[in-house]
Amino acid sequence: QVQLVESGGGLVQAGGSLRLSCAASGGTFSRYGMGWFRQAPGKEREFVATISRTGGSTNYKNSVKGRFTISRDNAKNTVYLQMNSLKPEDTAVYYCAADSRLQNAASASAYVYWGQGTQVTVSS
Numbered sequence: 465q466v467q468l469v470e471s472g473g474g475l476v477q478a479g480g481s482l483r484l485s486c487a488a489s490g491g492t493f494s495r496y497g498m499g500w501f502r503q504a505p506g507k508e509r510e511f512v513a514t515i516s517r518t519g520g521s522t523n524y525k526n527s528v529k530g531r532f533t534i535s536r537d538n539a540k541n542t543v544y545l546q547m548n549s550l551k552p553e554d555t556a557v558y559y560c561a562a563d564s565r566l567q568n569a570a571s572a573s574a575y576v577y578w579g580q581g582t583q584v585t586v587s588s
Contacts, residue, residue: 466491466562466577473558473582476550480586484545486560486579493541494518497567499575500534500545502556502584509559511570513545523568528554550586557581 472484484500499514513534514523522534531550536543543560561575569575 466496468560468562468577468579470558470560470579470582473584475585475587478551478586478588480550481546481548482550482584484547484558484560484582484584486543486545488541488543488562491562491564494538495564496562496577497564497569498534498536498543499561499563499569500543500558501561501572502554502558503581504556507556509572511572512558514568514570515543516567521568523570547584550584552586552588554584555586556584558584 467490468488470486500512501509502512503509512525515534515536519536531548533546559581560579562577563575566574
């Protein structure tokens with residue numbers, strides 16, 4: 465059983481930056497592919513970025529490519545999402561997710577473990 469806790473969300477102006485963190489416990493972190501997803505009010509949860517177990521492979525939603533960077537530190541059991549050049553349309557609750565069966569899966573249904581989410585609000 466893996467527990468995930470996100471942090472780092474907040475209110476930022478358009479063009480600003482935030483770094484989200486997701487701390488994992490209760491499992492062998494390096495065995496899990498990790499993902500970041502987001503959900504805006506009235507919308508379905510959507511894929512943002514994923515990273516493989518070693519960090520050697522990543523995948524991004526087209527609209528965040530070049531602005532967001534996913535990374536992980538297996539020694540610290542933590543995955544990060546660096547978000548730059550933020551836009552109002554990035555406003556959402558951001559969730560991290562983990563699964564040991566697949567790597568870089570873009571579908572939320574592929575992930576078994578989820579954090580509670582952290583709110584990101586980008587003002588125009």
